[in-house]
Amino acid sequence: MFKVPKNYEYSNEQTIGNVEYRISPNDILGFSVYTNDGFKLIDLTTSAASISTGLQSSNQGNSQTQFLVEPDGQVKLPIIGKIKIAGFTVREAEKSLEQEYSTFYNKPFVMVKVLNRRVMVFPGTGGMGRTVSLDNENMNLIEALALAGGLTNTGKAYKIKLIRGDLRNPKVMLINLSTVEGMQQSNLLLQANDIIYVEPVPRISQEILSQLAPIIGIITSLALVYQIADGLTNKQ
Numbered sequence: 001m002f003k004v005p006k007n008y009e010y011s012n013e014q015t016i017g018n019v020e021y022r023i024s025p026n027d028i029l030g031f032s033v034y035t036n037d038g039f040k041l042i043d044l045t046t047s048a049a050s051i052s053t054g055l056q057s058s059n060q061g062n063s064q065t066q067f068l069v070e071p072d073g074q075v076k077l078p079i080i081g082k083i084k085i086a087g088f089t090v091r092e093a094e095k096s097l098e099q100e101y102s103t104f105y106n107k108p109f110v111m112v113k114v115l116n117r118r119v120m121v122f123p124g125t126g127g128m129g130r131t132v133s134l135d136n137e138n139m140n141l142i143e144a145l146a147l148a149g150g151l152t153n154t155g156k157a158y159k160i161k162l163i164r165g166d167l168r169n170p171k172v173m174l175i176n177l178s179t180v181e182g183m184q185q186s187n188l189l190l191q192a193n194d195i196i197y198v199e200p201v202p203r204i205s206q207e208i209l210s211q212l213a214p215i216i217g218i219i220t221s222l223a224l225v226y227q228i229a230d231g232l233t234n235k236q
Contacts, residue, residue, distance in 0.1 A: 117192040121148035124155020124198035155198040163195040
């Protein structure tokens with residue numbers, strides 16, 4: 001998986017994690033509105049909001065109501081209705097919504113959180129891919145690998161690829177976590193939809209056997225047919 005040409009030039013940016021995530025279509029947003037004294041205004045319209053969006057409030061420690069960003073980049077919120085939000089950072093979205101709600105409330109305070117931010121981790125063994133939720137804004141590469149179960153015994157710690165951006169023209173970084181120096185140089189913060197791929201150690205003998213298996217099967221079948229035919233000839 002994720003092979004690159006022999007002379008591929010990997011990106012060597014070490015500060016890519018400093019770029020803030022921008023809200024995208026199909027994101028699920030946790031959303032709350034407060035006044036400056038802490039009164040939660042959105043409680044007044046939570047039921048109607050949940051019905052209109054088809055999403056329900058979480059009862060597992062997250063008091064924010066959930067809203068879906070539609071394919072056109074807009075989100076339908078209580079009282080103000082549809083508003084374009086895709087392309088904003090979380091803080092930009094909060095400021096924009098505070099401005100919108102200031103028409104109805106005195107000095108509103110808005111909190112927005114993207115709830116479905118995640119990365120995909122392939123820790124070095126086929127069939128063991130994991131999806132890791134970015135619950136924290138500052139989750140780094142090593143933490144995501146730990147949440148995915150760590151590197152497998154067949155994974156190359158010195159050859160980890162971080163794939164980011166448009167998959168038609170992605171940015172690929174090569175990371176070495178086999179040494180302390182490599183870890184210090186690669187303290188990367190993750191972004192939504194990043195792919196972390198740990199290159200596995202090739203199993204040459206297993207690959208050869210898998211390629212020879214069909215040929216061995218044909219030879220075995222022919223030998224069996226020959227033995228049956230020879231046995232019938234001898235009986236005659």
